[in-house]
Amino acid sequence: MVIHTQKETLVQALSSGAKNDKIGFVPTMGALHKGHISLVKNALENNDVVVVSIFVNPTQFNNSADLEKYPRTPEDDISLLKKLKGDVIVYLPEVSDLYDASVSAKKYNFGNLENEMEGKHRKGHFDGVGTIVSKLLKIVKPNTAYFGEKDFQQLQIVKKLVAIEMLPVKIVGCPILREKNGLAMSSRNKRLTAKQFEEAALIYKTLQEVREKFSSTSLAGLNTLVTERFLQNPNLNLEYFEIANEKTLKTAKRKNKASKYRAFIAAFAGDVRLIDNMPLN
Incomplete structure (x- = not known):
């Protein structure tokens, strides 16, 4: 495994590889867990070389407080990646290697995708996502890039980004990996206390209940159910619950048998923000 901290050396290393090598790419923000590793393993199975940023x-x-508190464990991350079998290249840059002095995001028009759920509650978030993913894809030039479905809205945004910028890369969404209690694996889980970790299982249990009752309960009834479940646990603060069309991400007003729907939840355990989602039909 080779580690690059500058894009110039990474580009040089990739360009010096075999001409027909297939390159897989897994962009991460570190604090790696089994979910990330599953993405890398998927990439290794289907490519000759895999870059993990x-x-x-x-x-x-x-x-800014969320940025400051975001877990950073580069040494542990490297140790995890070293255990994998295959040709893995790590890109571990400083901010200055990817941004100029302004450290600003490009403005994108992702259509309605950016205005739902996360977009409503995290203004400018998807401009930042689009900016960094675009930069990384243009540096790595992968054949295929892998993203987890826990961030399902982000996955749809990235697919839209690739279409907007006409980037020659296939975007692959990979299934959510979960802890034993059902909580979706996330780097933010490292910030949870033991009690919060167990209580946060309510998110998964609630999504399961919504899926079980989706065909027999009205959308309004499902919204009431979720609100009641979180009121019963005052240590988890529900930010939003949405049932949305998988393709457009627009909130469902009524059920249409021809459409696929997915339930989305964002909630706080203390000051730790957790998200999850589940297909319903």
Whole structure:
């Protein structure tokens, strides 16, 4: 495994590889867990070389305290990646290697995708995501890039970004990996206390209940159910619950048998923000 901290040396290393090598790419913000590793393993199975970037991107945080507290464990991350079998290249840059002095995000028009759920609650977040993903894809020039479905809205945004910028890369969404209690694996989980970790299982349990009752309960009834479940646990603060069309991400007003729907939840355990989602039909 080779580690690059500058894009110039990374580009040089990739360009010196075999001409027909397939390059897979897994962009991360570090604090790696089994979910990240599953993405890398998927990439290794389907490519000759895999690049894993570790970079906490400042332009996608609309809360400076959240950026400051985001877990950073580069040594542990490297140790995890070293255990994998295959040709893995790590890109571990400083902010100055990817941004100029302004450290600002490009403005994008992702259509309605950017105005739902996360977009409503994290203004400018997806401009930051689009900016850094675009920069990284243009540096790595992968054949395929892998993203987890826990950030399902982000996955749809990235697909839209690739279409807007006509980038020659296939975007692959990979299934959510969960802890034993059902909590979606996330770097932010490292900030939870043991009690918060167990209580946060309510998010998954609630999504399961919504899925079980989706065909027999009205959308209004499902919204009431979720609100009641979180009121019963005052240590978890529900930020939003949405049932949305998988393709457009627009909030469902009524059920249409021809459409696929997904339930989305964002909630706080203390000051730790957790998100999750689940297909419903």
